[in-house]
Structure formats: structure tokens, C-alpha cells
Amino acid sequence: MKDLKATKTFNASSELLDGNAAVRGDKVAVYCGQEKITYKSLLKNVNRFANVLEALGVKPTERVMIVLPDSPMFVYAFLGSIKYGAWPVPVNTMLKEDDYQYMLDNSDARVLVTEQDSKAASVRTTQFCYKLLSGHGLESLMDSSSDEANAYPSGRDDIAFWLYSSGSTGRPKGVPHRHIDMIHSADNYGKKVICVSEHDVCFSVSKLFFAYGLGNGLHIPFRHGASTVLLPTPPSPESVMETVATFKPTIFFGVPTQYNSVLKRMDDSTVDSFKSVRVCASAGEALPPEIFRKWKEETGLEILDGIGSTEALHIFISNMPGDIRPGTSGRVVPGYEAKIVDDSGNEVEEGEAGQLVIRGESVTKGYWQRPEDNNEKFLDGGWFKTGDMYTQESGYFTYQGRGDDMLKVGGIWVSPVEIENVLIQHKAVNEAAVVGHEVEGLSKAFGYISLNEGYVDRSGHDGLTDEILNFVSERLPKYKWLRGIYLVEELPKTATGKIQRFRLRK
Template sequence: MNTTSQPSTADRAFNLSTWLVDRHVEEGRGDVVAIRCGGESHTYRDVLDHVERVATGLRAIGVRSEERVAMVMLDSVEFIATFLGALRIGAIPLLTNPLLPGRDLGVIIADSRARVLVISHERAASLDDIRAGASEIEHVITSDGWADFTASDEDGAAYDTWIDSPGFWLCTSGTTGMPKLAMHTHGDVKATFDTYATQVLGITANDRCFSVGPMFHAYGLGNSLTFPFAAGASTILEPTRPPTPQLVADIVTTEKPTLFFCIPTFLAALTNSDLPDDTFASVRYGVSAAESLPAETFTRFLERFGVTILDGIGSTEMLHIFVSNTPDAHRPGTTGRAVPGYEARVVDPDGNDVADDEPGQLVMRGESSASGYWCRSAQSRATFEGEWTRTGDLYTRSADGFLTYLGRSDDMLRVGGEWVSPAEVEGTLIEHASVLEAAVVGERDSSDIVRPIAFVIAAPGATVDDEELTAWCRDRLAGYKRPKRYEIVTELPKTATGKIQRYKLRR
């Protein structure tokens, strides 16, 4: 007989929406600016009003607790109000990539069984394709019909959710095909704030956060919404997708963020632009995630703009960054060490810890782990093993705990009986002055032997020479690791969060 005491309902009571917004108003911070968007300011009191209006609108059309509300929305005040308004009534906001084709969005939304869709008016042209794929949608709200939707006199009070109540669903990044829906609770956000945001970033109410990564993804959601709102800080939103270096520079110089969240490929683009060297003078720390940050990109950005970039790794399944370099301990070319509050292991296929500096799969333990994938039982069992979550990333771990990324498990190449890390080869190529970006995949030759090949984007004003790169790699890489040929391209296929879709390159 199990006699372990369980926490009472009162002890479990927690609503993410009220924690992020109401408590600031109740504690006298209602006039603090929560959002800067399009040159306009919105205080926490303004945001609470928006959120309550969305809550009443959703109740008026019959949305009940734990029903899904699909969101196809660009970063905006309406995005935040919809996300928090749905959480407020105990419903489950489903965040999707608004730039996906309507047919793909229809498949995702149909998978979620959502009856309600909220969509930015800029994406309304995709509605017919979405509805063709998601026949259960009964209500569509567009951001240009906001006034009518939020005019209901229904009750805007918060629903009595618990810390482990179903909260929101996120789509996995789609680096290998159709996304899965990772299910997070109301309490998962607080776990990421208490760990990474507090203990690595040291975020305070005085910070101003600006993220190149969009809010529909786990990384951008923390950067632009949950971290600043949890701290009572300010967020800077920009709906334009994809952003350009000049647009980002204009926002940074005008809005003066103190925390700047980005991805490696865009950091490289900023470094190779003609922006003034003092563009990021207001920024106390930069953050990079989504892909591994090459040491060369870290060094170039620091030398050019004077800002230290804290590289880390997070995932949709774990919600935000769980391994990171820190202000006091950063080692370029590594992903850092486990964030306080998380535990990292590097294991072999049988789940045994590997020796220092030996490759293995990274598995993580932490309170922000998703409860599983919606209607994907086999995949849930393969990823979530008790308290541990398999990341699918291959790493080595140094004796002092620094983790170095090798690639995704299915990206590693077996060449001549030896393992090749695409990340290592890509990092070597990026060190060459003519290379802006690189992606390495395997290709079978006429003898059915896998050989590395590299897709390369030239740096601005530079010309890539195959023979130069061959000589460059000869001095730095073992023979089996060197690319056997180069494809010079103008862009690489990526997810909206900057992850390279290598499966498309393999085709």
C-alpha cells in the first residue's frame, strides 16, 4: 500500500496566465511597460485587459477547459493575448508556424482536433487550404476582427487550473518531416524561469528582451513572452518574417534591448553585414540556440560588436535551454554545462554512461519536460523514459562537464568504419574567410560507400574555391572527415527557427 502523501488541490493551484500577468498588476506594477511593438507601449494593466477580453471571447463561442485553440499568428500583442487568454480559461493553445503552407497547417490542426482557429490577418489567404485539411474547425477569428471577438460580456475570470494541468502544445521543429505535438503543463514555464532565466541569464524587471526567433517555437516563446513576463520585464516584438540584419539593427538601436536572443546563422549574417560596430551597445548578453554555435562565429561577433554570446541547447520537448555556457563559464565551440536544476548524461545505445570525451546520446532530466506527444504513443515511449528525456543529439562530455555537440543521431555519418560529426566539419569550413554557412551530409558514391559532401554559402563579397577548401580541410581534418565535393548554394533549407533540414539536402 502506497502511503506517500499527495499535495492538496490548493497546493497544486496554479494558472500560468495569472502568474505571468495578474500578479504584476496586483502587486502594484500594472503601469510597467510589458510590450513594445511597432513603436507602441502596452503596460501589464493593458495586457491584462487584452487577456481578459480574449478569455471572454473564447468562452462566448463555447470553448471549454482542455479544448484546443489553434494559433496561426505572427509575433504581436494579439498573439500574447490569445495564448494567455486561452490558458486563462484552462484551454490549450496550440502554437503553429504561421509561415507554413495552408495544407501543412491543416494537417497539424486536424491532428490536434481543434475546433477554434485564431489567425493573423496577414495569413488569412491560407484559410481555405487550412480548413480543407482541418474539417473540425467551427470558429475562425482573424486579428482584424479582434474588436468584435473581444466584445463579449462573458466572465473573464481565471479557471482553477493546477501546476500540472494541461497547458499548451508546441510543434516539434520538423527537421525530419511532419511535426509532432509536444504537450506541456502550466508549471513547465515556471520551471524554465527558475532555472535558465534566473540562474544563467539573471533576468530582472529592468531587462528588455528581443528575440530574432519567433514566439510560436519553444525558444522564442521563452525569449519574448514567458521570461520577460515572469520577471516583470519588457519584451520587444517584431512580426516581420523573415527578419533582415538591417531591420534587427534598427530595432536594437531604437529599443535598446539588454538581452538579445538569436540563432547561429543569423549571428553570422549580422557579423558579415556593414552594421556599425556599436549596434549592440545596449546588450549585456546575447543568447544562441537552435543549432550549435561555431567557435568562429562566437569570436567574430565578440570582436565585432563586443557582446558575449551564451550558446546553449534546448528543445521543444524540454521547453527551453537546459545546457548552456554562462557568463562565468563559457567555452567557445561547446554547448556549455547542464543548467542548474537539470541533469545531463551522455549514454550508449543501451543507456549506459560513456567515458569522458566518448560520443553518446544526450539524455536530460528536468521539471520542464513535456508529458508526451499527442496521440503518438510509440514515439512518446521512445523519447520519454521515466524522468529522462532522450534529446536525439550526439555529444561528448569533458571531464569538467562541458558538452560538445556532434550532430543529431540520424545526421552522423559512418565513413570507412569511423563516425563523422557534421558539426565538426561544418565548424572547420566556417573558419575559412570565404564561407558564411555550411551543411554536411552523406552521399553514397559509385561503390556504395558513404562520403561527406558539403553545401556551402559564400561570405558576402567572397568567392568559394573548391581547391582552397580542400587544402584548408587537409590541414585540419582526418582524411575520412573531409568533404569529397562541394555544392555552392545561395541558401540552405531550414526550419523557421534556423535548424538545417538535412533530410532535404540528402535528396
Template sequence: MQFELKLPEIFNAADYFVDRNIREGRGEKIAVLCEDRSLTYSEIQERVNQFGNGLRSLGIRMEDRVALLLPDTEIYPQAFFGAIKMGAVPICLNTLMRPKDYKYFLNDSRARVLVVDNSLLNCIDPVREDFKYVENIIVVNGKGAENDLAFSEMISQQPPDLEPAPTSPDDACFWLYSSGSTGQPKGTVHLHHDMVYASETYGKQVLNIRENDICFSAAKLFFAYGLGNGLYFPFSVGATSAYLPGRPTPEAVFDMIQQYQPTIYFGVPTLYGYLLEQEGEMNGLRLCISAGEALTPEIFKRWKERFGLDIMDGIGSTEMAHIYISNRAGKARRGSTGQIVPGYEARIVDENFHDVPDGDVGTLLVKGDSAAAYYWNKHDKTKETMMGAWLNTGDKFYRDEEGFFYYVGRTNDMLKVGGIWVSPIEVEACLMEHPAVLECGVVGTPDAENLIKPKAFVVLRESYKPSPELEKEMKAYVKKALAHYKYPRWIEFVDELPKTATGKIKRFELKNGNA
């Protein structure tokens, strides 16, 4: 379905997501809830302006990069939109990485300013002497090294008014780094109109987000998924965001639900699985959203049985800013990723980029105007992935006659067993239906004849213990449910699975024996 976004030639995303709420009379509406603190849209606007003025006082100019290494608190929208409003480009950095990663991010991006929370300075201090371009480090909630600036002191000295920089809808607005599961992370450059496009399509036409919603995202703001969930979707309509600074453990999630009574909850499949293992309630929710990796039919079924709520599974990417295929409220289909989001188009193609018939597996291409402009300093990778108006997701899908999409796996995750393609997702979904399995990952492993066969790494529920008998039982379970050649020849019981920061299983580590 075509969707045309009409924006003026001079357009600043911070003006749209922050200042517009003031102009439309929502200045006293609560924008952010965090721990025992709450800020209205007027208070957010004032601090956005002060931070933008603070950057100007440091000599930051339009299109300069400003890196953000922050937990989810009320500071995030202030720094993110403050940088955008004065014309700079914020870069959302993953808070779960290591010092060497931050050295790479900051030198690759050439960011001139780093805004970092005091709790994360230990990740910066070992490599700060290696930063080639960082001129100022601004510390939130404390004071760092001698020449670092304190965030609170910096903004307190700045005026509360700031005119938006005269950017265009097609100027660089913010960066996100890809997870780097197949190489070095890539700086993904998004434009000023991208967040608006995602808000007008998925935000309004799938979530039906409205002013009285309270949004809580277990996925953090530095993820593409979390940034929409917890920041620009609620800000697009003057809704409220509830922030959890710490880890989204099941206990913490249930506490957030009880404390803030959100109406929309955004999670990932792994966390949905762990929540089902704990005591707690999900009262007050109208929507539960999942993305990040495929939601198994078993988790969907058990969630519905326990809480009476469908999980609306969807798929998005860093490159497309947010979700472009999704289930709908009241029409969620178990095992399916859903249907195309209005405003986006999708094709499933073979190795020659010819469309395949419904029911056939191929590579998913997607098209929509929230797509990133390019990867920073990755020309070949940009050409490989961003094929004109179409983006090559690298994901294997098939589509049924009703337009529902089904995820099969990543292109490089598919297994060829006995000359026949096997999806690890299908085998994992089958194993997840066994009562002993909490989560699992399936990869290809060579047998004694050096032929590839499926191997499963399984995390058991607390009430089960590893044993040869249980392994034999699980193999028989898969043989009965799926074609014989798909069953895992080996099952290794592990305490946890290696995952990316977005919750995706690191299959390449499982292949290398790093469970």
C-alpha cells in the first residue's frame, strides 16, 4: 500500500516530536515516567533546548555527531532531541558493549561529543586516550575525569529557548549501529523524516497509538525497536513513556507493569518466555508487541492462555527504523510474523531476485520511506543491502495466499541436510513445545562423514535435569512431529544461549562451540 508523507522543505524532527506537543496544548501532559520522577512535555522541551544550547556553546555545528551512551531515563529524550534540534546528529550507542567496542564506535563515527552516564564510565575510561575525535565528554549523574563536563551543570547555565535548526526532511538526523552479527557493526544513517514515517505507518495504523496510552518497552532506547517504542511513537501523539533504567528481568518487568499500568508493552520472545516462568500479572495492557527474533507458536499459545492477550509479533530492522511486517490486534496468527504494514511493500525473491510464488521460500526484500540512507563509510555494504528503493533483509520467508508472512531463518542460517533445506527456526519451534524446554538454538554440525546435520543447544526449565533419557525423548519428540531428517542428531544441554544485545541467538558462536 502506498503512503505519501508530506513535510515542509524546512523540517526538524525535534520540533515535530517535542515542540508540536506544546503548540497543540499538551505542555502539562506527562511525557516521561522514570522511577519516582515524572516530566511534562514542557519540562522536556526546556531541557531539550538547554542541552541544544549547551552543545552550541561547545562549538558543535550542524551535522556534527554526538554519541549517547545512556540508560533509559528522562535524560535520553533531552539529549537525543536536544542534539537534533540544534542540527547535530545523535548516535545511540549500545550500553551492553565492551571498551574496545566504544573505541570503534567513536572513532568510526568521528563523534565530537560523548554523553555518558556515570554508571558506564568504567567502559570508557580504559580507552578514552584512544579516541581520535572526541573533544568533550559530558557525564550524566556525576563527574568523570578532570576535564569532563557535568550534564546538570552544563544545562543549568543555558537559556531555555532554542529555535530549531533549519534542517530538511532529508538531512541526517540520527545514527544507529547494527548489531554486527556478521562483521563489524555498521553506522546506519537515518534522516529527519524517518521517525515521522514510522510513526504514521506502524505507530498509528498498527498500534493505533493515542494520547492516553502509556508505553513501556523492555527493549532499550538504543535499539531501533526500543527507540520507536519508548520515544518517538509516544511523542508522536503526546502519550507517556515509562522507563526502566536497569535490566529488564521478569521481576523488574512485572514491577513496572504494576507501578505504571502501561497500556502497550513491547518485549522480545526470550523475555516473554521467561515471564511465563514467573509469578506476575499484566493487568491494564491493551497490546503486547514482540520483535527482535521469531516468536515461537508455543510462547504465543501459552501467553494467550495465561493472560488472555495475543502477542503481536512483527519484524523490523535497524535499516528500516522499525517494524514493517506485523500481526494486528485481534487478528494475530500463531506462528506468523503477520502482514505488511501500510506504507511498506515486500517481495520474496529467489537467488536471481525473481519473485517466487506464494508458499515458496525466498529472500525478503522490503520497501518503505523509513529506510536508512546508507551505511557510514561502508559503500560496498550499502550497495549490497540497499538496492535502490528496495532493502535486502537477508531473511528467508514465505507468504501464504492471505498475505501472512512466515519467517524461516537468516539466509546464512539455513541447513542443507541430505540435499534438502532445513530451517533451524522450525526445529527450534518444535523443541519449544516439549515441556522441558525453556529455550533452544539449532545449528548445523558435521557428522563423522563430514555431512551437515542439525544440532540443538537446549536450556531446560528449572524442574528438569539433563539426562541421556531426556535427550532421547526430545529426539523422538521431534521425529514424531517433523520429517525424520529434521530431528537434531545431537542435543547439548546448556545453562544459557549466547545472544546479541537485541536478544537474537548468536548461531555463529553455537557453530563454533561457544555455548
């Protein structure tokens, strides 16, 4: 492999596509419904989109906001913008007009690429902004554009694109990423952990506008000449299983909530759908050991749980094939470093809980125009404070919760995740979250749970909550017992499926 640091001109779009178009141009790069897009066709359409931006007079480094479902057009707009030198900004398709207004203004977007019926399309911007509507004119503009384009002469450390953080506790933050970041992630997690090759077909239930989904469905497969399967619609358990049965992916990416949902819909006629899959990966939130066990029992496949972030672009700690410890996030991915520190920044003893900080080539250099957050999160020496609490033993990292999720009961730190993992083992429990509430001025642990279908009609009976409380008490030391349980229809979550415990503390 060539020395990436010695390369003066480095455009991530060209790095991902040019070699594939030359070597395997007729191979299908993207499957989406009835569409099959070869690498040669993909490159041509990426070039056409780049030329549309040029014809509009868009300047390099100006922002191109993308509000599109997973589709070939998303890929054309994203990689076409990078090739031209503009900065694509893919954002969540499930937001409200107010959110799009904020992001369009915050990014000072010059172009919005979306669909006519999206909420983003009706937003009035404070700056001049072209609106390119997929299905209503954009395709015609591309058809009339040349399918050849020169790549903008960017450097490996130049900004290539933005993402937005989930904003679960405030306004989302712009997260710029460089041209090298996608390549670093794909070469390390993609090649050294899940061993992607040109023979693989990748399917990600998480969408492309998420950092996790972007890696799963775009830069990891394209970096290694593999194929990707895109699902434009929301990923219901039924549509996920149908997609797996139709396209027979070899690598399946999900999050714990989605694995759990698919498990509950799986039967003898659908379990065979996963026979083509050789690797299952999970991120977004810690995978409960019970879901790992049930998935392996039903499909014969082990799930590689890991942790990543928007700031790091993809997964930086992961379980590995042949080296899996259920209930942990695994070991540090090659190309990254991680350590656990106390509030003063000193490394803690093995087995002691502390804040997880990481370092690696794909970690952003800072949020867009957020100096206070940058001072708090980005530490000396290139370290980034993730906000997650972890323990580490023998090189294996175990998630304990977000920093503000940890409970201190009787002067002892308690991980909500540990109690949740016990709760989910009960046959009646679908999902669980544990938070602290004050009782007589002291913090006590309370559980919020949603029930499995067969138990919803028992939700009004105190006997069920008592049964679940006893179930927990029999399996944990007394200081980790729950003071009470609340039954809810659904737990509050972010768009990525992470449980928002802070909303339950209110």
C-alpha cells in the first residue's frame, strides 16, 4: 500500500472510487431495491454531481447539506461534493423543520440536496441556498452534465465533510472530518477487525447519515471493492429480514435495539435468511449479553459488539472474530489508543471505573465554532474525552454508562448497564433503563421497562413488578437492588437507538 502521508494530493472520493472503477468497473457497487449500480456507473454519476456543483458556481469548502434516504443519489451527492472540493453535510432525515433551519444556518449551507416532500425542503434559509430535489429536476441536471471530472487537489488533512452529533443533550454540534479519516477507519476496523474484501456484500441497518452507517454502507465497502446494500425505507424487522433474504449480505451491521427487534420477529422460515452472513457487528450502545446469547442461539452467529462515535467517525474499540467477551466492548482497534482516567486526567487502576479517552487518526480536530466544547473535550496530546464511563481488565473494555448516568448508592458507584443487563434476562422484559431518583435525599436505583408482547396485559398487576424486583435481587448484591420499577410503553431514545436516561431522571 502506498504511503498515504507522502501523498501531496489526496481526495477521499478518488481514493474510494478510481481504483475500483479501473479494476472492477462492471462489478455491482450498490444494490438498492431494483437498482444495481456498478463501480463504473457510480464514478460517472459522482462526476456528474460534481459538475452540477461547478455549473451552479459553488465554491470549494462551501457546504452541501444532504437530507436523503439511503439511495444511490445520497452516494452521488456525498462523494460528488467531496470530489469537487465542497463539504457535504449529511443529516438525519427524521428531524423537524426547526432542526433543519438550525443546521442550514449553522453550516451556512450553499446547497441543499433533498426530496420535494421532506421537511427540509420547505425551510427558508437566512443565506442564499440552492435546493436540488431528487426526483424533481436533479436527475435532469446530472444527465446533462459530463461524466468526467477532475478531483479537487485536496490534502489528506483537509476537511472533506461534516457530520452532526446526535445532540441528545442540546443542539447538535458540527463535526468536520478530513479526507484521511474515512480511509483510516476502513483500513483499520474494516480490514483488521472484520476483514472486508471485494467478495463481501455489506448491509447496514443504521442509515448513511449516521457516522456508524456511513462507514458500514459507504467507505468501508468501497475502500475494499466490496458491494453495499441500501435500504431507503425505515428498517422494520420485517424489511430487514426481507433485505437479508433478497441480497444475501455477508456482513450485517446493526445496533442492539435492532437485533432485539429482529429476534422477536424471527421464526423458522426467516432464521435461514442469515445463512449468507459471516460477520455481525453492533455499535451505538452496549450490547446486552442476553441479546448476544439469543442471537447466537437462533442464527449460530456471534455479534461483534464495539463502540464508536461521530467524533471518531467509526468504531475504535471492538470485539474481534475469535476473541469475543460478551458484555464487553472488546479491545482497542488497531490504529487507535484508549485509556481510562479520573476527573484529574490520571489513569485509574485496572477494574476501576473512569472516563474513556481515545486517540486516533480519524478523530475530528474539533467541533465547528464551539470553542468551549473543544476546550472541554479535546485534551493535550490529541486525546478526546468521549463522555463514556468504562472499566478495563486484561485489555477488555466494559461500558458502565455515560458519565452522568452513573449512580452513587451508599457511597459506591453503580453502573446502570449492569442492572439493565440483568433485567433484560427476565422473560417479560423487552427493554430496560435504570436511573437514580432521590429518596429522602439519597440516590436510589429505579428501573424503567417495556414489556414483551405476551406480558403487556399483566402490566397492571403488582405481582409482575414484584417478580421482576425479586429476579434482580437474587442476582445482584444488595447495594445494586432496585428500589422500584416503572412500566412504560416505550423508552425514550435518540435517532441512533441510544436510550436517553436523562429524560427518565426528570
